[in-house]
Amino acid sequence: MESEKHNEWSSALDEDLIQDPVSAVIPPGPAPWSLSAGPWSSESSVPAVLHQSAEAHNYSRFIPSNETQSQTIQTEDWTEDRSTNTNENWESDMSSRISSLKDAMHHVVSKTDKTFKLVVKYINAVKGRGLFAKGSICKDEFVVEYRGDIINDAELQNRRKRYHTSSAAFMFEFKWRGKTWCIDASREDGSFGRIVNDDHKHPNCEMRKIYVNGKIHLCLFALNDIKEGEEITYDYGGEDYPWRTQMTSIAANTKAEGDSDPSPRSQTQMNDATGQNNSPQQVCSDLSLTI
Numbered sequence: 001m002e003s004e005k006h007n008e009w010s011s012a013l014d015e016d017l018i019q020d021p022v023s024a025v026i027p028p029g030p031a032p033w034s035l036s037a038g039p040w041s042s043e044s045s046v047p048a049v050l051h052q053s054a055e056a057h058n059y060s061r062f063i064p065s066n067e068t069q070s071q072t073i074q075t076e077d078w079t080e081d082r083s084t085n086t087n088e089n090w091e092s093d094m095s096s097r098i099s100s101l102k103d104a105m106h107h108v109v110s111k112t113d114k115t116f117k118l119v120v121k122y123i124n125a126v127k128g129r130g131l132f133a134k135g136s137i138c139k140d141e142f143v144v145e146y147r148g149d150i151i152n153d154a155e156l157q158n159r160r161k162r163y164h165t166s167s168a169a170f171m172f173e174f175k176w177r178g179k180t181w182c183i184d185a186s187r188e189d190g191s192f193g194r195i196v197n198d199d200h201k202h203p204n205c206e207m208r209k210i211y212v213n214g215k216i217h218l219c220l221f222a223l224n225d226i227k228e229g230e231e232i233t234y235d236y237g238g239e240d241y242p243w244r245t246q247m248t249s250i251a252a253n254t255k256a257e258g259d260s261d262p263s264p265r266s267q268t269q270m271n272d273a274t275g276q277n278n279s280p281q282q283v284c285s286d287l288s289l290t291i
């Protein structure tokens, strides 16, 4: 079963490496993390710095000093060609996006959150907890990974049948290479990505897929500068979330209570308040082409 999953994943990876226009390859050297247990492995450590080569015809491609290495990071989201871009600041934008990507990679591989910039706070009984900036965040900056188990469609359906709706709310379904995948973040593991709430009108982040060393990861990047104290949000996608139609300004705009204590509410409260169909879905696919 595990090896079937791995094969499916590996062939998707091969296709992806051929087709994707943007990729970054980690320089040669001992593998900083293990691939041996396949894409479902959780072993990791921080990789070395990426080498960048900004060629005139293709500023968005990283060239490794030795391309025989197979460890890769890539994003299908950042694909715009210099020749079609009229923005005068294109090069500095690209440079900041590249450093965001490296930053994302660092946090993905080390499985860490930006605890120096982000804090979990309890908001209210409807919304539950939320993630807030405790320092300023720049446009395009990597904010947080939506960390969890990566599962395929069959396993997603299986877990959906078994899960209580309060857990199902943490399943992020998305398409990748024509197939459905899901990050299941239902485990209360203390990670920050799973705490980020929905805002379809004025989100300050968007979800992007990045591909690190043979695994797809979902990461939030800032859509604009974010000030200290602002709640981190993104558009979950879909349209039928109960809070979008039922929520009033009382619940939606209530400020976070307290500055340091996350005071997590119970899952039952969250479930009661939000109904059945409340997990984020596929929005990273729709929002991906942004450069």
Ligand SMILES: C[S@@+](CC[C@H](N)C(=O)[O-])C[C@H]1O[C@@H](n2cnc3c(N)ncnc32)[C@H](O)[C@@H]1O
Pocket (backbone or CB within 6 Å): 126, 127, 128, 129, 130, 169, 170, 194, 195, 196, 197, 198, 199, 243, 247, 252, 270, 271, 273, 274, 278, 279
């Ligand atoms: C991925 S969880 C986000 C973290 C959650 N607030 C918590 O305290 O654990 C998704 C759930 O958060 C709540 N939620 C997210 N965005 C919301 C919003 N804009 N208004 C009200 N509730 C929201 C819903 O209960 C939803 O099912």
